[in-house]
Amino acid sequence: MDRVKTGISGMDEILNGGIPIHRHVAVYGGPGAGKSSFCFEYLYRGVQMGENGIYIxxxxxxxxxxxxxxxxxxxxxxxxxxxxxxxxxxxKPDKLDLETVAELLEESITKNDVKRAVIDSATMIRMSFKDIADYRQTIFEFFSLLRNLDCTALMTVEAPAQDLAATGFEIEHFVMDGIINLYNLGKAETRIKAVEVYKMRGTDHVRDKVPYKITPDGIKVYVGEKVF
Ligand SMILES: Nc1ncnc2c1ncn2[C@@H]1O[C@H](COP(=O)(O)OP(=O)(O)OP(=O)(O)O)[C@@H](O)[C@H]1O
Ligand SMILES: [Mg+2]
Incomplete structure (x- = not known):
């Protein structure tokens, strides 16, 4: 199976080589957990490897x-x-709807040979819906459409609580092929960041919470180290 290397230090080891190509992954976490940084580096490393990217x-x-x-x-x-x-x-699209986002994606894939996409965040889109059932239907249709496009997308999802299972699963978690959880964990007087692949259709992966740091040269995931 072809995989898309995230290029993030340590991350591809956890993913057994990378994200299965054309799969779409939720990057889930609380405020400041590192969602945007993670997604941005995914695009930056892509460009270094010759793949164009779009950050919406x-x-x-x-x-x-x-x-x-x-x-x-x-x-x-x-x-x-x-x-x-x-x-x-x-x-930054001027309208907050998935139709606009889908058009932007299609255009950049066909006209600008984009292979990697980021949508930051699903939560912003959800907030624009009055009716949650409408949102569910629309996001479902959106990902059905995305499945036919030649790109591998990450979408950030804001977590209301630290623990994914405690918050109840959201529609994004069911329609997406993978979930990467980012944590800002309390440890003594400080906080440490951790990453966990919660699910990834089509591949095995490490199941632990693995500590990571944001450094000026990029994110470093410390494979093999324990959070506590
Ligand atoms: N140069 C840096 N060195 C170390 N950590 C940094 C650096 N710059 C930012 N950070 C950390 O990264 C966090 C911000 O990361 P990011 O914006 O990617 O998070 P986010 O999950 O997208 O947050 P939000 O929910 O606000 O969108 C900061 O709160 C800080 O803890
Ligand atoms: Mg962010």
Missing amino acids: SLEETPDDFLANMSNAFTGFKDLDKMVKKGSLNIV
Whole structure:
């Protein structure tokens, strides 16, 4: 099976080589857990490997978002060049609906040869729905459409609580092929970040919570180390 390497240090080991191609994965976590950073690095590493990416930011403007990421990842070379060249696209649609997002995706895949996509966040889209049943139907249709596109997408989902099972599963968890959980765990006086592959259709994977850090040169996942 073909896999898409995340390129994030340690992450592909946990995924037994990477995300199965054309599968769509939820990146789930609480505030500041590292969802946007994780997704951004996925695109950055993709461009380094010759795959164009699109980051659909539903919250932050492209300028603000790029400035935040440049500040966090000072070791990422050529970010501005990648953006100028169009290999790393950051866009904020003017409408918060999945139809607009789907059109943007289709266009960038056909016109700009995009292979990796990020939608940040599903929660923003959900908030624009008055009726949760409508949202469920729409997100279901959206992912059915995405299945026919030549890309491998990540979608962030904001968690109201630290523990996925405790919050009850959301529709995103059922319709998506994989779930990567990011945690901001309390440990003594500090917090440490951890990552867990909760499910990934089509591949085996490590099942532990693995500690990780955000460094200027990218995310480092410490495979083999324990959280506590
Ligand atoms: N240079 C850095 N070095 C270490 N940690 C950093 C650095 N920059 C940011 N962080 C950490 O990353 C967190 C932000 O990550 P990110 O924005 O990716 O999280 P998020 O899950 O998308 O958050 P939100 O729910 O607000 O969208 C910060 O709260 C901080 O803990
Ligand atoms: Mg974010």
